[in-house]
Amino acid sequence: MKTERITTATLWIVCGSLAAANLFVACSDHQDRTQNVDTGKPVAVAQDVSRPGASSTTEGSVPTAEIEGTSATMTLPSPAEARAAWREGVSLYDRGDYRGAAERLTVAARGRSDSAYTHYLLGLALWKSGQIELSEKELTRSAELQPGALKTLVNLARVRMEQDDPDGALSASESALAIDPASAAAMHQKGRALAALHRTDDAMTVLIAAHEQHPGDGYIANTLGWLLIQNGRAGEAVTVLESARDGLPTVAYVRNNLGVAYERTGRREEAIAEYKASVEHGDTGGKSAMSLARLGAPADPMVTDTMADGSIEEPSTPVIPTETPKGSTTPVTTKPSTEEKSPAPSGY
Numbered sequence: 001m002k003t004e005r006i007t008t009a010t011l012w013i014v015c016g017s018l019a020a021a022n023l024f025v026a027c028s029d030h031q032d033r034t035q036n037v038d039t040g041k042p043v044a045v046a047q048d049v050s051r052p053g054a055s056s057t058t059e060g061s062v063p064t065a066e067i068e069g070t071s072a073t074m075t076l077p078s079p080a081e082a083r084a085a086w087r088e089g090v091s092l093y094d095r096g097d098y099r100g101a102a103e104r105l106t107v108a109a110r111g112r113s114d115s116a117y118t119h120y121l122l123g124l125a126l127w128k129s130g131q132i133e134l135s136e137k138e139l140t141r142s143a144e145l146q147p148g149a150l151k152t153l154v155n156l157a158r159v160r161m162e163q164d165d166p167d168g169a170l171s172a173s174e175s176a177l178a179i180d181p182a183s184a185a186a187m188h189q190k191g192r193a194l195a196a197l198h199r200t201d202d203a204m205t206v207l208i209a210a211h212e213q214h215p216g217d218g219y220i221a222n223t224l225g226w227l228l229i230q231n232g233r234a235g236e237a238v239t240v241l242e243s244a245r246d247g248l249p250t251v252a253y254v255r256n257n258l259g260v261a262y263e264r265t266g267r268r269e270e271a272i273a274e275y276k277a278s279v280e281h282g283d284t285g286g287k288s289a290m291s292l293a294r295l296g297a298p299a300d301p302m303v304t305d306t307m308a309d310g311s312i313e314e315p316s317t318p319v320i321p322t323e324t325p326k327g328s329t330t331p332v333t334t335k336p337s338t339e340e341k342s343p344a345p346s347g348y
Helices: 003-031 079-094 096-112 116-128 132-145 150-162 165-177 184-196 200-213 219-231 234-247 252-264 268-280 286-296
Strands: none
Touching: 079 096, 096 165, 116 150, 116 200, 132 150, 150 165, 150 184, 165 184, 184 200, 184 219, 184 252, 200 219, 219 234, 219 252, 234 252, 252 268, 252 286, 268 286
16 A cells, blocks of 8 residues: 555656646747747737638648649758758749749748748748749748738738638738738738628728828729729729829739729720720730720720720739739739848848
8 A cells, every 4th residue: 555655646746747847848939939030029929810710830840832843852951951942042032933942942941940031931932933822821830930020911911812712811911900000011901801702891991091001002092993993983993093003104904994994984085095005014814905996996906895894903912923814894813023021030
């Protein structure tokens, strides 16, 4: 009996020691994850940037992105190999070789799985090389590692809109606005998500606020103008889209949408001028050419069309080449080559 009590007491001591050790590890990990990676200063508590109903990335996991069409392996690189892969990836990214950059940055991310910026730049490279699903995963991981990174959350919202995931985009944009309620870029993406969710009044309120916050942003102005036209308010859209044209005079879909606003308010000659400018600058999907043909002023004499009205186009502001329109009356997402990028941290 005495021996049994000694054994039981020893077991309780061992269990207590293990529990204490586990608690220390968990607390230490939490402390590390709430410190700024560059300064060591506390940052905002992590926002939940996972998609509604989806589980977030496992903490501390090694990136598993496999570049399409490559034979990338899961072998962890040495610190020297990871640094070399980072430098090569950044160089390729700056030269516009986004697929090559994604391959090298994948290696760098495996060697530095806790580097938010590495995952961020990898996410952009994957996005710009058309690998949207992998991009979303990397940007989500970056946001988890550095929850105070506004631009990461804004770009995550853009990628999710590209995936036709307005719920996920709304979650990311609201997390961005929790960091900076005055961010016009975050308001823009929230407005786009709300519009896609058919919450038109909410979308209008947010986009008007974004336009007032940053009236010189042609992308925001164009999205607001597009929504106004969609809701039968072409007269109000004219002034907004004229400001978009002032900021983005060579963007075809901006000129097309202004042409639609002019046409729907009876300003035929001005509409023709905008449609012609759209054709001159690329004419997404040939919509402006068809509108010109319908108005009896075809840019190409061989083009004919009997559409009842102009087709408007919804832009976004990310980094992927223009996609093929889904139909002549369906708003399409056009993507000029702009992105937001944080300064690279030291140590690379």
